[in-house]
Amino acid sequence: MGRAPCCDKASVKKGPWSPEEDAQLKEYIDKYGTGGNWIALPQKAGLKRCGKSCRLRWLNYLRPNIKHGDFSDVEDRIICTLFASIGSRWSIIAAQLPGRTDNDIKNYWNTKLKKKLTRLVPLSQRRPHLAITHAPISVFQTSTPSLHSSPTLPSTSSEFKCTNNNYHITTARSFTGYELAPIPSSHLNSTSSNSGASAVLQVEDGYMGSMNDYQVKDSLPMFGGDQGSCSSSDGSFSNLISQGREVEYEFGVSNGGGHMGLQGYIYNGVEENPKLLSNCGGVNGYVVEKASGLYGETPLDYSLEEINQLISSNISNNLNFFVDGNKAEEKIMYY
């Protein structure tokens, strides 16, 4: 048996909201708040609407500080960057754009921004780029009891010991997605490589090429345990590292009251300057945040053209990099 409907569909009004209804809803919420119960609200407010409809109307239109109208270039860039990174997680993207709603951003993306980006860079001009796979992890420090916390997630597979301290990172499960980071071709030229702990990164070589997984031997933490997915048709990723590509990494965990994580980068195949970002007790969540292709560069430093390369080349390759079966568990961290 399916779930009972949240309201009597026959007796509720549907369709566009009238100014009177808007005023009624606004007045009620201004006066009494939502009361944490949207289903009961319409009746109390004297509205013949479904609670969900009221909620949507309030969140997307009536609540204070909602911004309507044109999106700025900065907003465009944030949307594109986040879309390239996390996909169509509109609520998360909206959380980074004050005054914008997820619905607004979704509509904007579907009707305008996607087309705008498609026009920007011809397929033939797309550059190779790098994707670093991320996975939920649990982090705990072994040397200082006060920072230690028991990961609530089942730990699996690998353990990472940072080269110059005692932080251990244990992957909690395998990959759920990854981020993309372009690496300019000018950064493809040097040599050297380390072996040691490994990270699984993904590299796309060429705009029409297929996405291949590569296992990178380096002193990066192991993200996830899906070794079976790794392949190395031409050894490209190893070459990239050995050619001196720079890879920045940053990841951590959050418990709602704070977070901790590690940050560092690989240069010429060597992990340098790994450091603890911040710390907090009772870590029981996990977040993995970003990797970028060029040390010191953040995703927001990319031009729209570069962002477009990330998005469109993945779309053109029919990649499913937005899929995450455990979306509720993932959050984005901003240090």
Add this chain to the structure above:
DNA sequence: AACTGAGCCAACCGCCGTTGT
């Protein structure tokens, strides 16, 4: 003026996770 199609966006639908009983 009438028709048509594209673009836009508010609103709906249904699924999923969480919470309470």
Add this chain to the structure above:
DNA sequence: TACAACGGCGGTTGGCTCAGT
């Protein structure tokens, strides 16, 4: 533990507007 109720989310739809013919 099972189930219902609810909130939240992303995908989709339907209706309005406007430009082009």
